[in-house]
Amino acid sequence: MFNVFARIAFQVGEVTPPEVPSGTDLVLPEINELIAGIIAFAIVFLVVWFKGRGWISRTLAARQDAIIGQVKAAETTKLEAESLLADYKQQIARARDDANRIVEDARRTAETHRSETTARADTEAAEIVRKAREEAAGEKQRAAGAIRDEVATLSLAVAAKAVAGAVDAKAHKKLVEQYIAELGALHP
Amino acid sequence: MPTDDRIDGYAAAILEVAKAEGQLERVGDELFRIARAFESSTPLREALTDPRIPAERKKGVIDDLLGAKTSPLTVNLVDFVVSAGRASDLPAIADRVTARAASARRKAIAEVRTAVELDAATIERLTAALGKATGKDVEVKTVVDPTVIGGVVARVGDVVIDGTVSHRLQQLRETLNKR
Numbered sequence: 001m002f003n004v005f006a007r008i009a010f011q012v013g014e015v016t017p018p019e020v021p022s023g024t025d026l027v028l029p030e031i032n033e034l035i036a037g038i039i040a041f042a043i044v045f046l047v048v049w050f051k052g053r054g055w056i057s058r059t060l061a062a063r064q065d066a067i068i069g070q071v072k073a074a075e076t077t078k079l080e081a082e083s084l085l086a087d088y089k090q091q092i093a094r095a096r097d098d099a100n101r102i103v104e105d106a107r108r109t110a111e112t113h114r115s116e117t118t119a120r121a122d123t124e125a126a127e128i129v130r131k132a133r134e135e136a137a138g139e140k141q142r143a144a145g146a147i148r149d150e151v152a153t154l155s156l157a158v159a160a161k162a163v164a165g166a167v168d169a170k171a172h173k174k175l176v177e178q179y180i181a182e183l184g185a186l187h188p
Numbered sequence: 189m190p191t192d193d194r195i196d197g198y199a200a201a202i203l204e205v206a207k208a209e210g211q212l213e214r215v216g217d218e219l220f221r222i223a224r225a226f227e228s229s230t231p232l233r234e235a236l237t238d239p240r241i242p243a244e245r246k247k248g249v250i251d252d253l254l255g256a257k258t259s260p261l262t263v264n265l266v267d268f269v270v271s272a273g274r275a276s277d278l279p280a281i282a283d284r285v286t287a288r289a290a291s292a293r294r295k296a297i298a299e300v301r302t303a304v305e306l307d308a309a310t311i312e313r314l315t316a317a318l319g320k321a322t323g324k325d326v327e328v329k330t331v332v333d334p335t336v337i338g339g340v341v342a343r344v345g346d347v348v349i350d351g352t353v354s355h356r357l358q359q360l361r362e363t364l365n366k367r
Contacts, residue, residue: 145365152364156357160337163353167338172304175339176314179351183317186349 195277199284202265206285209261216289217329218262220297222254223282224331226275236275243271290327298326299343301333301352318342321349 029037048056167175206215226233235241235249247267254263269278283297290297298318300306306314315328322344337353 149365152361155364156361159360160354160357163357164337167303167353169304172302172338173310175351175353176302176306176310179340180310180313180317182351183314183321183349186321 191277194274195280195284198269198272198274198277198281199288202269202281202285203288205265206261206289211259211261212289212292214259215262215265216286218254218258219265219282220286220299220329221331222258222262222266223279224333227279228333233275236270236278239273246270246275286329293327294325295327296322296324296344298322298328299331300328301331301336301341303332303334303336303338305332306330314340314342318344318349322347 202215202219203212206212209215226236232249232253236246247270250263250266250270254266266278269275269281274281286297298315300311300314300318311328311330315326318326318328324344326344328342335354337357339352339355341348341350341352341355343349
């Protein structure tokens with residue numbers, strides 16, 4: 001404190017100015033200044049220590065609590081995030097399972113449908129072939145029948161003409177006599 | 189009037205006239221032959237049934253066809269039916285007259301078709317044979333029909349006894365068709 005006053009007195013010219021410093025003196029403080037600074041610091045420190053310690057402690061405690069709360073909140077958030085992640089992973093896994101199941105179902109359905117369609121097509125094809133064969137056989141039979149009818153008709157037309165030409169009066173009489181004889185064999 | 193009643197009416201009228209004239213059998217026989225000719229001849233049928241041909245011309249056709257070989261009474265009766273516009277009913281009327289006349293004599297009509305005309309002796313034996321075969325007292329009406337080729341077909345009511353060559357050929361055809 002004394003040094004401080006001395007210095008102030010020096011500055012106002014009451015004390016003879018010291019020698020002009022040089023070298024390291026330009027950087028290093030004066031001993032007096034150093035001591036005064038230490039004392040001032042100690043005073044400030046003590047004032048702060050006794051007067052501000054409670055406030056600082058409370059502030060630090062509050063700050064610590066806030067940080068702990070934030071850490072806890074962060075941990076909670078992290079846990080929630082992990083839980084959500086697990087849920088998402090579970091959902092994704094479920095979705096993948098569902099997707100696989102759907103794909104498998106679709107594949108199975110498609111396979112069943114394909115089998116049924118193939119079976120139906122085979123059955124229909126077999127039925128068409130069977131009907132075609134039946135129709136062909138029927139047509140063949142009808143054609144054969146028609147040819148047979150035609151041949152029979154032509155043959156009988158020829159025979160009728162031949163018979164008509166061959167039946168003379170004598171043959172007519174013989175046929176009538178034969179008819180009368182056959183009538184005799186009939187009974188009412 | 190229903191067709192059947194109309195035919196009955198005409199047949200009854202013709203029967204009464206023929207009976208009154210004492211020509212029932214002849215008229216019945218001639219009408220029967222005319223009806224068969226009407227059935228088998230398309231030009232005759234068309235000439236007598238065509239409404240565009242005048243009645244006088246139809247009468248001329250009848251006189252030309254029947255005048256020489258048929259009794260005047262039968263010709264007049266046919267004229268009567270044709271003039272009344274009932275030519276298409278002529279076969280049915282003739283059949284009804286024949287049937288009624290035969291029925292009056294307690295006989296059944298046997299329509300006999302042959303390819304050639306039969307002599308009286310053959311008709312007599314045929315009548316006896318048909319009577320025995322059908323159990324009825326029959327009166328034979330013969331029709332010459334070249335389509336039978338040979339042999340005889342007789343129809344007594346609903347019974348048909350077919351011994352014609354054409355029938356045998358038809359049976360042969362059916363047999364061939366079955367194979």
